[in-house]
Amino acid sequence: MNSDFPSERAARKHLILTLVAAALIYAGAYAMARFASGPTLAFVVCSPLLAAYLAWFLIHRGSSGLFFLKRTALREHDGKGHFFGDLPIRIEESDGRCRIAVRDLFEALGERLDAQTLRRLQLNWGEGALCRDEAGDWWFEEAAALQWLGDRSEGLNRTAQRLRRWLEREALAALHRKMELRGRAVVAQAPPSRQP
Numbered sequence: 001m002n003s004d005f006p007s008e009r010a011a012r013k014h015l016i017l018t019l020v021a022a023a024l025i026y027a028g029a030y031a032m033a034r035f036a037s038g039p040t041l042a043f044v045v046c047s048p049l050l051a052a053y054l055a056w057f058l059i060h061r062g063s064s065g066l067f068f069l070k071r072t073a074l075r076e077h078d079g080k081g082h083f084f085g086d087l088p089i090r091i092e093e094s095d096g097r098c099r100i101a102v103r104d105l106f107e108a109l110g111e112r113l114d115a116q117t118l119r120r121l122q123l124n125w126g127e128g129a130l131c132r133d134e135a136g137d138w139w140f141e142e143a144a145a146l147q148w149l150g151d152r153s154e155g156l157n158r159t160a161q162r163l164r165r166w167l168e169r170e171a172l173a174a175l176h177r178k179m180e181l182r183g184r185a186v187v188a189q190a191p192p193s194r195q196p
Helices: 006-037 039-074 102-108 115-129 142-153 158-181
Strands: 082-084 087-089 091-094 097-101 130-132 138-141
Touching: 006 039, 082 158, 087 102, 091 158, 097 102, 097 142, 097 158, 102 115, 102 138, 102 142, 102 158, 115 130, 115 138, 115 142, 138 142, 142 158
Parallel strands: none
Antiparallel strands: 082 087, 091 097, 097 138, 130 138
């Protein structure tokens, strides 16, 4: 799946066409100079043309080349590496909605997630707010995770308060901006209420 923006594809196409045109112009000038005066003199005459184009290319395209290298290096991890302090928090986006790994939230709070706690979460939050993936990991939907952390922070749990603020203001806000840039609408949902 190609995740490039249409503007990036157009810029890449324009760059390739520019390079091909410059190579054809240089080859034509070199061929004419070689026919008129020989290979050594042709190289000396055409070198300033090559140097001028190379200088123009570095000035106008050098920074975009650096951006392209950074983007290529980080493409695999883009939007996947979120850290709360030193602890990784897995946040995934699908269908315009975000979900957060339950195990990572418990580890960030310094608590243990066992089978009994999972059963209690399933009973309290239900199918819409808590789901399991193919690998067997449990995930909170975004609104449910924020509501769950809000409930935890009412008991003056400072770590839960900081984690909730970090999720809202940094991690999820960045993912929402990224989804908006890609043209996907963020599905706004009311936080799910716990089942009685």
